[in-house]
Amino acid sequence: MYTQAMDTAPKEDDGRKAVRSAEQMQLEAQFDARIDEGGFIEAKDWMPEHYRKTLVRQISQHAHSEIVGMLPEGNWITRAPTLKRKAILLAKVQDEAGHGLYLYSAAETLGTSRDQMVDALHTGRAKYSSIFNYPTLTWADMGTIGWLVDGAAIMNQVPICRCSYAPYARAMIRICREESFHQRQGFEALLVMMQQGTEAQKAMVQDAVDRWWWPSIMMFGPPDDQSPNSAQSMRWGIKRFSNDDLRAKFIDAAIEQAKVLGVTLPDPELKWNEERQHHDHGAIDWSEFWRVVGGDGPCNRERLAARVGAWEDGAWVREAALVHAARRAAPQPIAA
Amino acid sequence: MSNPNPANATHPDTSAEWPLWEVFVRSRSGLDHKHCGSLHAADPKMAVQMARDVYTRRQEGTSVWVVRSDQIVASDPADKSMYFDPMEDKVYRHPTFYKLPGSVDHM
Numbered sequence: 001m002y003t004q005a006m007d008t009a010p011k012e013d014d015g016r017k018a019v020r021s022a023e024q025m026q027l028e029a030q031f032d033a034r035i036d037e038g039g040f041i042e043a044k045d046w047m048p049e050h051y052r053k054t055l056v057r058q059i060s061q062h063a064h065s066e067i068v069g070m071l072p073e074g075n076w077i078t079r080a081p082t083l084k085r086k087a088i089l090l091a092k093v094q095d096e097a098g099h100g101l102y103l104y105s106a107a108e109t110l111g112t113s114r115d116q117m118v119d120a121l122h123t124g125r126a127k128y129s130s131i132f133n134y135p136t137l138t139w140a141d142m143g144t145i146g147w148l149v150d151g152a153a154i155m156n157q158v159p160i161c162r163c164s165y166a167p168y169a170r171a172m173i174r175i176c177r178e179e180s181f182h183q184r185q186g187f188e189a190l191l192v193m194m195q196q197g198t199e200a201q202k203a204m205v206q207d208a209v210d211r212w213w214w215p216s217i218m219m220f221g222p223p224d225d226q227s228p229n230s231a232q233s234m235r236w237g238i239k240r241f242s243n244d245d246l247r248a249k250f251i252d253a254a255i256e257q258a259k260v261l262g263v264t265l266p267d268p269e270l271k272w273n274e275e276r277q278h279h280d281h282g283a284i285d286w287s288e289f290w291r292v293v294g295g296d297g298p299c300n301r302e303r304l305a306a307r308v309g310a311w312e313d314g315a316w317v318r319e320a321a322l323v324h325a326a327r328r329a330a331p332q333p334i335a336a
Numbered sequence: 337m338s339n340p341n342p343a344n345a346t347h348p349d350t351s352a353e354w355p356l357w358e359v360f361v362r363s364r365s366g367l368d369h370k371h372c373g374s375l376h377a378a379d380p381k382m383a384v385q386m387a388r389d390v391y392t393r394r395q396e397g398t399s400v401w402v403v404r405s406d407q408i409v410a411s412d413p414a415d416k417s418m419y420f421d422p423m424e425d426k427v428y429r430h431p432t433f434y435k436l437p438g439s440v441d442h443m
Contacts, residue, residue: 042413044410044412044413045413095393101390102373102390105373105374105375113353114353170373171373174372318378319352322352324379325378325379
């Protein structure tokens, strides 16, 4: 599902002011030239330490988002209205587990271990997309998450398919190919309710859209003028479009989709701006965004507790599997 | 893949991690197995099962191979030019190097 605000962590001191050897400067020049010509960086190629750190942070947080992102939807698997919708939701949640695994693997190529990443998540050092700290109150939330949350995720993720770090780009290609189903199934589920549903079901869809709209457009991260690490990520080909550009593109598309659906978006200031060739929108409540990122959203504690619980409850399985493998690998005693 | 970065070595819990495996998938009969990613698994049987679940959820494969990442021997990226550039000027290894009369050029 997704990533947001991955460049919101405090800028690390990358030691760029430190004294560098001539050899290191040459390596950096070669690295920059490769990025400039649109080339890819592979796992064992030389890379600046800050590039490595930035990627570990972004990819691991992206992976955590996929894993934590299973929780709000998992809530509805046993409550899906039909067997068809249940099978679809199961497939979608299974995809998210898969996406998390592709991404953890990509991050591991940079020299971090899976356990280190999991530990960073469980101790609160690593973030995940704050959209998953909102509750899923009704069945319409499943469709709305597919349409808006996965829609925003796709808008964010497609450019990462051309990320300069090749293992990340390859994982993203696979993810984007699978993610399109997520958005389409969500939109279709909402469409069925809006076209064939009762008044109460239609009202349920509108309520879900009202609740998810603002958090969805926050997924693109803070405005460009408050996004201090963006320029460096753009320079390195990790990021291709600015937060505000992607947000504008998403809003333009969503407005047309909302018309087809027959729902309204909860922002009276949405209006086409001929000059910008995009829709203007009302002010985003960034204090809410930072509050949720900071840990004080509606479900932050519940989400983290669920992840830590799953990890701890599974510890004996992980250990037993290793012991079993070691015994099987050991030479068998010769029967007398 | 195994990594030159020493970060792994300094982490106390790394020994408890399931080993890493590289996954290769044959998308259909007649094609090569192709590397598609990696995963952690406790043993070979689990690695094959997990490769199926993680990498072939949409019939992307008809066969999977898994191999322990620490068993792969790879060329050194630092030797890339030394290893591969000497082939750059051997254009006579390609059929297009030879100009033949039109009447026999489909040879």
